[in-house]
Amino acid sequence: MSKPMTKTQLVAALAEEMGSDRKTAGAALDAVAAVVAKEVAAGGTVTLPGLGKVACKARPERQVRNPATGETMTKAADKQVKFTIAKALKDLANG
Template identity: 75%
Template sequence: MAKPMTKTQLVAALAEEMGAEKKTAGAALDAVVAIITKEVSAGGAVTLPGIGKIYCRERPERMVRNPATGEQIKKEADKVVKMTIAKALKDSVNG
């Protein structure tokens, strides 16, 4: 498995693709991340065309097991961020 692309590498690739400076590409990436974070934190969802949908899902209160002791404990309800991958991306990876 290849190493994941770092933010610096992503900004450089984005700048090259846009034909812009790295500073502009970095600002654009930061703006997109901020918008996604704000929307998902508020309980909404964001669809990135060709990539997928990022959304927040609530998990109910449940019983979990402490792996060290085997003890059953109650875990409070919480929220978890999920992502559904777009069919176009799956097809490009598999085909």
């Protein structure tokens, strides 16, 4: 298994793909991340074509168990960010 691509490597690859400089590619990447973060924080969903969908899901209050002590406690309701991979990307990875 190969190492994960770093942000610097991703920006360089984006710049090459876009045919622009690294500064512009870095700004584009940061802008996409900011838009996704703002929308998901507001409880929305963002579809990234060809990649998947980022969504914020509410989880109700629930009973959880501390594995160290076995004690059962109530965990407050919270939100969880989920990423669902697009079928096209799954097929490409498995193909």
